[in-house]
Amino acid sequence: MEGVYRFLLTPRWWGINVFVLLAIPFCVFMGSWQLSRFEGRVQDHRAATEQAAAGRDEAARPLRSMLPVDKSTVGRRVTASGRYGEQLLVPGRELDGKRGFYVLTLLRTDAGRALPVVRGWLPGTADSARAPAAPAGEVTVTGALQASETPGDNGVAAQGGLPAGQTAAISSASLVNLVPYRLYDAWVTLDKADAGMRAVPARAPDGTGLDLKAFQNLGYTGEWFVFAGFVVFMWFRLLRREVEFQRDAALGLVPENPQQTPVASG
Incomplete structure (x- = not known):
């Protein structure tokens, strides 16, 4: 050069x-x-949104046929039968921009396990006196299948020191210390809320949203x-x-x- x-x-x-x-x-x-x-992640978010929308119109399937929960089954409609047992409140949950709490009741099934069922949402501070009692006797519930929550994800707070009868996250890992049942590693939010409460919409699984x-x-x-x-x-x-x-x-x-x-x- x-x-x-x-x-x-x-x-x-x-x-x-x-x-x-x-x-x-x-x-x-x-x-x-x-x-x-x-x-x-954008594609996962789009697919999860489309799946959640489609799940509202599809026929409900038996719970056992949709387990274990994964991205392909989250948001799908399922049905389960049993008797309601322990009831807990899940504080600090928002719906349409308003702060309130979920009413969570454990459905004891014939399979020997309990399924956490969100029967609805109420505004304001969590108060067991305001939470409607669960229906007595044998019931069949229909709603959207959801994966266990992880504290810190999707706005779920990792709260400690909650009053008795309350839980921060809807997960088998959290509930196993609060209720005397064997639990499904999943939960269901009802299509139609019970007794004057508002139904909690199904949400996309963790890791499929346009998050941080x-x-x-x-x-x-x-x-x-x-x-x-x-x-x-x-x-x-x-x-x-x-x-x-x-x-x-x-x-x-x-x-x-x-x-x-x-x-x-x-």
């Missing part, structure tokens, strides 16, 4: 060039991967592509400075190797 660009053949610039040639594809790959994760994690993926996508552009920008900037230095050195304006410039003796 002739002229001022001969410096590109020096070991220092070989190292710089190799770093740039490796860094740019890596950044593009990571950005594309994060973008694919965001697009996957989804937009983090989108943010990481931008960061990786910006970093790739920054690498290119810095390479051209270094190249320009080196070219200017070589030209100045050729004109005698600066020494070609400042480290070898003799020091004047006094």
Whole structure:
């Protein structure tokens, strides 16, 4: 290579060039991967929304045929029979922008397990005196199948120190310490709420919503592509400075190797 660009053949610039040639594809790959994760979450959200909408119109199926709960069964209509037992309240739940609580009753089935059933929602502070009693005798419930909640996800608070008869999350892990039953790792929200309460809509399973994690993926996508552009920008900037230095050195304006410039003796 002739002229001022001969410096590109020096070991220092070989190292710089190799770093740039490796860094740019890596950044593009990571950005594309994060973008694919965001697009996957968008697709999951769309599929879950469509499934929840379709589930409201489909015929209810027996509970046992829809277990275990996964993304393909969440929101599907199920039916189960048994007798209501213990009743709990789930405080701090919003519906249509209003704060209130769920009324959760355990349905003891013939299979020897209890199914948590959200019979409805009431506004205001959780109060057992306001919660309607469950119907007596043998009942058959129909509603949307839901996966056990995880505290911290989907707005579920990880509250501690709740009064007796209340639970923060609807999950077998939480309820097993509160009720004397073997539990299904699932719960159901009724199509039609009982006794003056409002029905709780089914929701998409965890990880399928356009939540903070989804937009983090989108943010990481931008960061990786910006970093790739920054690498290119810095390479051209270094190249320009080196070219200017070589030209100045050729004109005698600066020494070609400042480290070898003799020091004047006094």
